[in-house]
Amino acid sequence: MSALVKPVEGYLIESVETIIFDVKGLVHPPDKVIAFPRFIPSPQGPRFRRKTPYRKIYSLNERFEFLAKNCPEYIIYDPIFDTKLCEVPVERIKRVYNPIEGLRKLKKKSTLKKIEKEALECLKTLKMESNVPWSSLGISGSILAGTYNESSDIDPIVFGSENCLKVHSTLRRLLEEGDTPFKPYSIEDLRKLFNFRSKDTQMSFKDFIVTESRKVFQGKFMNRDYFIRFVKKPSEIVEKYGDTQYRNVGYARVEAVVTDDSEAIFTPCAYKIEDPKVLEGPKLQPILEIVSFRGRFCEQARKNEQILAQGKIEHVKNLRTKEEYYRLIIGNTPKDYMILKS
Incomplete structure (x- = not known):
């Protein structure tokens, strides 16, 4: 990995073992990246990337269990955060997936799959309606990794506080207008989301629906799930590791x-x-x-x-x-x- 590249929340990294990790947080040790495995090579995996089958892992427990079995050296006790974390040494990083660069490549592709078209349309709408630069927008998740399938969701990223506030405000307006491709989750959608998340976050459906029903960073775009992350730029982060x-x-x-x-x-x-x-x-x-x-x-x-x-x-x-x-x-x-x- 280039010393000039500093992955932050929303980026993906690929280790020399061809495991794809999602990067967590904005503060990292100088010689490691805090990241958790997301897409792992698997002979029976339902996702394919360059003809290699992958599967997606979700819960933190499952991620730690996978690393403990396959790459235990990536699980370390971090003395600054006083906890056990997944940290990938920079010399073990084979590739960095930059969401902004991923979107740039998506815009240049001559032939797009259905999910790619919808992701690009989603980001075009947010850009035009919010009047933010393309350089503040990116795509993450399975589209960035190339491990998507027909049921995958769209994972846009917005970088920079000012841009994030503009897009968030626009998104709220688009959801309230009702005649746009952006739709809030229905009760049925929220029930599915609850069933999925309750494996990793336990609360009653009543408490869940009160908070989740009013969130704008998640919902449907052209009838496909979206989940938008709003991330500060590294230049806005005062804290350094240590x-x-x-x-x-x-x-x-x-x-x-x-x-x-x-x-x-x-x-x-x-x-x-x-x-x-x-x-x-x-x-x-x-x-x-x-x-x-x-x-x-x-x-x-x-x-x-x-x-x-x-x-x-x-x-x-x-x-x-x-x-x-x-x-x-x-x-x-x-x-x-x-x-x-x-």
Whole structure:
């Protein structure tokens, strides 16, 4: 991998074992990339890439189990994040899949498959309606990897805070207008999504539907599922690996009020909170925010809403400013959740 290439959330990487990983987060060790296996070579795989069969793996447990069996050296304890992570050394990266470059190539293709046409039309619509540059848009997921099938969804990426806010606002308008190719999920769609996600995130269907039904980053485009990630540009990220030390200090269930949801659309997402009450777990203060590195927890709550959340408590210490506080991390285990308090 070129030293000039810095994969971030939304990028894919391929290891020398031809495993395709999706990159997680925006802060990475200098000689490794934090990424989890997504498409793995499999003799019985239903997806084909250059005549090689692949299959897609979903849950975090399944991803760790696959690596433990096939590439255990990629599972390491990271002392900065104080947790077990999948980290691929840069010298083991065979190829980097850049979503922006992937879209550029898609636009130049003379012959497109049905899903490629729909993905390109989706991004063209977002670009024109939002007035953002092509350089801020990309395509990820199976289309970027070349492992898609007829039932695959569309995974657009928007880079840069200003561009993300424009596209998000446009998407909300298009969904509300009703006479566009963008449609919100129906109750039946949400039931299917719930059945799929409940294997990895456990909550009641009632709680699920309250939050998921109002999200705009997911839905249908031309009757195909889409899932859009909004990602900050690397130049917007102040934190460097090692600037902040994270420590796992337990597991807790808390009740709080969201005071700032300005980071809710991004992956990773964050929610500033106040008046947190620890209902179960270590009684630590101040807990200032709830954070998730998983796209499914974007747009989970809005400003002034009261929430219940359960996850890992981390002590956060900025080694430059000496600021210290606690945060709740959700999305690492199936028990983690954040719901609105009724």
